[in-house]
Amino acid sequence: MSSASERARLPSIRDVARLAGVSHQTVSRVLNDHPSIRPETKAKVLDAIAVLDYRPNFAARALVTSKSNMLGILSATIGEFGPTSSIAGIEDAAREEGYSVSTLNLADTTPEAIGNAVRQLSREQVDGIVVLAPQVRVFHVLRGMSVDMPFVTLQTASGSDGVSLSADQVAGARAATEHLISLGHSDILHLAGPQDWIEAESRMRGYLDGLREADLPTFPPIRGDWTADFGYFAGKELSLRRDFTAVFAANDLMAIGLLHGFRDSGVRVPHDVSVIGFDDIPVAAHVAPTLSTVHQDFPELGRRAVRILLAQIRGEQVPEFGPLQTILRARESAASR
Amino acid sequence: MSSASERARLPSIRDVARLAGVSHQTVSRVLNDHPSIRPETKAKVLDAIAVLDYRPNFAARALVTSKSNMLGILSATIGEFGPTSSIAGIEDAAREEGYSVSTLNLADTTPEAIGNAVRQLSREQVDGIVVLAPQVRVFHVLRGMSVDMPFVTLQTASGSDGVSLSADQVAGARAATEHLISLGHSDILHLAGPQDWIEAESRMRGYLDGLREADLPTFPPIRGDWTADFGYFAGKELSLRRDFTAVFAANDLMAIGLLHGFRDSGVRVPHDVSVIGFDDIPVAAHVAPTLSTVHQDFPELGRRAVRILLAQIRGEQVPEFGPLQTILRARESAASR
């Protein structure tokens, strides 16, 4: 019945040492690639390791070194395409460097919840944290609580203590806006993300910059919640207005909902109104009409985060990455007037 | 410059004991909710813990108990909506039970890669593994290597050693097929998933069952790769054929690509051909035409997996879950002849 507890003790470093006829410390040296060890001694040890199928015990190592070889991911955006892709990038990069990854999803972003999450990760002895919680408030909380370990955030946050990085949201949003302008549009609405989100703000700034540069009128943004459902209702609402010819939606999901809302209201895209999104999710190229959008390399963002974090942990020079370029993907949903 | 290493030693159980005027073992008992401890002693200890901001050291605990309070997620399906949603469910359920979660993405599904992944997780001392690697071969490898710890797989695999569970793929696929039949279709194609995938096989079985039951002709399935791009090309190909009036795609992504391919070829959906998908991804309700599909509760699947795994780990009665019901979501893309 109880099979797990009957399992014999796993071989330890001392078992290996005995079999190889050396001291346990020598085995430890082999495991850690210590330079001064005779090749033939090393070979004996490696043989013994193979024979016993010895595997180092991470807990023991973590206990004595106070390093867990584990990175924490603190995320508040579950299930969305972008963050999820970044997490995949983080994991791959971390594993490549021999680090494992412990993920923690925030259910809500109250200061207490964030505090608990960080404490939890700190208990788990993670060596560093990547934060994917792009709400402004999360940063304020993090700054306020002075996290006692290295951390990197995946979105640009002005004034945050930890390092942060992201694709160049402002430039991407501006490129989207300029694309619409170049197609002859002058009355361009913005379907923005929630007020608290840093990315929402950056994309709105890009939108405003683009319009101001071209001396075009700006409109008060419509505040959405990133969901396709919201986009749908926004489309129905907007179909009643006739003071614009193009919409820049802050993400693809809202843009696709918008297409649906327009369709249901008899507004033809791109004939009557042009639409452009942001993110380039996998279906963007296949919806009707195919969605013009701004592509960003989420996994690369995750990989960069890991490189920065590891440099901090190891006390090495922290690499400087320029902002990650976004790529405009012009498709059918945005057309000339 | 080196701030991390200067950090003073964190308070240990003995520091707490000294401050509270008890032995370290008493502190340990308080931490582990040992029954026989005087309330006033407990209060003293808790005070000391609060004063010192003491946090238990997971590594030390893991070392002595050989339990890490950590679950591993072994995943080979990066970035897809379904698995990702299940992972979110797994994490939430695990955290609720006080377990942390270590995720590991397989880059490929060779036996070596799978073996390394399991070994890696075992080194990390995870107490159990949830496997989200729905390829048949993964199961064969897992079965072959006799994993020495509890594991649960998230897809039905006949003959696997570990427990496994999933939504009732066969019933869902059958419901989709029957929906098409009830709309008057009798020539129904299946755009299947890759041969190696268990879910692909289950969904195909449901399709075949549904047709056989109704005494309708079956067609050799078209083997896809789950991507919208493949669906698109399939749509272009299929537009040349006229021997069918409906298509059941094994997932929504392919279905959406299919809609695109049909659209580009002048095939009208649902006027000329009906299409139904599987998964109910968030955009399914918004593409044009809105996509009929089969909904499944991925997060719940993840939560159930955790409950089963923890029961195994704790040696409790493993809960029996019936197959998770799927829900048919009839929308515009499937219509009567």
Added chain:
DNA sequence: GGTGTCGATGTGACCGTGCACACGCAAGGA
């Protein structure tokens, strides 16, 4: 030939917890 340096290896302590066991004491039964 004495002394210092370096390479290769061994010895023992220590990291922070939980467990087995021991102990003192009070209550209850013989």
Added chain:
DNA sequence: TCCTTGCGTGTGCACGGTCACATCGACACC
């Protein structure tokens, strides 16, 4: 009164690594 039982608590060790230090021989240098 003595023995058992159980509660509340303390003592010492074990877990499996790494680190600081000791040891020992080979070699170079003066």
